[in-house]
Amino acid sequence: MIINLLHKHYRSRYHGQYAQAKILFALDLVLLFSLLAVLGTIIFLSFWKPAVPEWVGFNISFGTEHLENGGPITINFDYSNRSSHPLKNVLLTLQLPPDFQIKPDPNFTPEFSNHWTLKISEIPPQSAGQKQIHAILWVKPQTSSLVRATMSYVPNNLTERLEENSIFVVAPVASVLQTQLSLATTSSLPQANVAYSYVIKNTGPNNLLINLESIWSNDTTISATPQISLAPNETRTYTGLLKIPSIPQTAKIMIKASVPVNGHLITQAVDAANIKVIWPEKSNSPSVLTPAKQTASAPLSSPTIVAQTRYYTDEGDKLGSGPTPPQLGQTTKYWVFIEFKNLPKLLKDVNFSAILAAGAEFTGKQSVALGTPLTFDAQTKTISWHHTSLGADSHAGLYFEVSVTPTIEQSAGVVSILRDIKFSGIDATTEQQLIITAPDITNHLPPTDRGSN
Known part of the structure; x- marks a missing residue:
């Protein structure tokens, strides 16, 4: 259709009227399309704002420490401003998933607020920098958590606040809290007493508050208080007797150790064991019932x-x-x-x-x-x-x-x-x-x- 229109326009305005009609028509078309291109560029530039990556480089990473629950971590925020304009009102924010908790490392003065937000007044043009969070990591063992960091800012030549995100997957496999539950036997007669031993150790560098929850058929408790405190490298052992139920069954003991962090209980260890309750009948055989x-x-x-x-x-x-x-x-x-x-x-x-x-x-x-x-x-x-x-x-x-x-x-x-x-x-x-x-x-x-x- 466009070709037909151009052909009609050429026949009515150029053909037979100019000696070099075809050349003149081609030059006019080039000028027309160039004008349209310039006009389109002006319109695009009036509405287009450069993408965030062209203004800012931003990345979050965790330090070189071995990641374990209850251990120290260093969270690095690396940023750069590659533009020719300063970045104003910069905010660095750490966004944590529900099952992921950190708290300030007592060995460092926290620079971030309790909500893990840091304000930077300005990042000069063509500059780079780094901020760090020194903290204690707490998450459920052997679970993966996606941690997101956001850097928001206002370029000096704009009024709109822009942002860039960076993510990091944290999956610690160990905890500074180590526990072990041992039973004297895994089978017992009814109403007997079975000895148990529960050992809990803090291998981390900081004092720990620990909630102990024990579940047994007759509500046997491991600790006199639901919350205990362990110093670094301190080991505590609880021993006692479990009163076996009066009927045959599979009785279960479970001890759960959790750490309160920022108003949440983060489970660190669950130790469980079963005791099979049996009750053999006495035999009347003289070879078995031996008279005293x-x-x-x-x-x-x-x-x-x-x-x-x-x-x-x-x-x-x-x-x-x-x-x-x-x-x-x-x-x-x-x-x-x-x-x-x-x-x-x-x-x-x-x-x-x-x-x-x-x-x-x-x-x-x-x-x-x-x-x-x-x-x-x-x-x-x-x-x-x-x-x-x-x-x-x-x-x-x-x-x-x-x-x-x-x-x-x-x-x-x-x-x-x-x-x-x-x-x-x-x-x-x-x-x-x-x-x-x-x-x-x-x-x-x-x-x-x-x-x-």
Whole structure:
């Protein structure tokens, strides 16, 4: 269409009227398009403002320190003004995501405000500079956070405020707060006491306030106060006993350590462990329910002690591991059940002791229904327990795991596990000492144990 219009214009105004009509028409077209180009440029320049990158160079970076929660960080703001005009009313702002918190490093005087904003009166033309934030980093471990920084300014030749953004991904994998939860055993009988240990350490350079939250089936608390303070390189250990629930289940303990930062709780460590609650029934087999031997110091009617080795509970829950019966050179683990039944009298200064047979080892796993945990003397291979008193008709249950690795001499199938099994106590009425013993036990299992088949 345009070509047709130009052709008609040429035929009506140039053709036949000028000697060099075609050349003159071409020159007029060049002048026309040049005029349109100049006019378009004037209109464009009257509305166009140079893009931000042509005015400012801006970048955010984190220092060379190893990034870890609770550790010091240096945040660098590098800026430059490449224009020929000064930049006025410059604002440097750090924008943090909700799960990312920093606070001023106490070893440095903070230049930024609490909202992490710094004002710069002017950046001269063709100049560059750097500002730094010295802070303490807090974020959930092993999570990525996108940190954004903004530099806004007003060029001297404009009235509109412009800005440029820079982003940085922060993903610390470690924390200055180190924790460890340990249990004496991962399986227990109902209403027993299981020992636990919780260690928490501050490996950072600053004092820390820490919130401890513990969850257990009967609301056992780890610390008397919900918030503790740890100095740099300070380690604190909490120990105690967990009261096992009264019905079979999988009980869970969880301890969460959090740090309050700027009104937020930032979780740093969650330690959890399960304890399987089991309740094996007593067997009436004479080989398992061993009648107590009476010493000269014991009356005709005395407390009873039951000692047995278990691989399964009567309900079929597996306790042990490895081949049964034990095989030459292979390790088999059993649980030893020691149960003591008192008479209708009070006993004081109650003690239990037994010696592991040659080839048997104490694994450390245990469950005690009353009093403090078992102790083990590695030199004498003696397992012992003490309690101040046992009430009338009361019951004491001691349960622990042992491992056996048969030698050639023990390869006949019968492996000794525990010997010199003894309970002792003082009759609170007569002040007479009672000593109750039980026969040595082997890997022989009661008929109700599936491992005996």
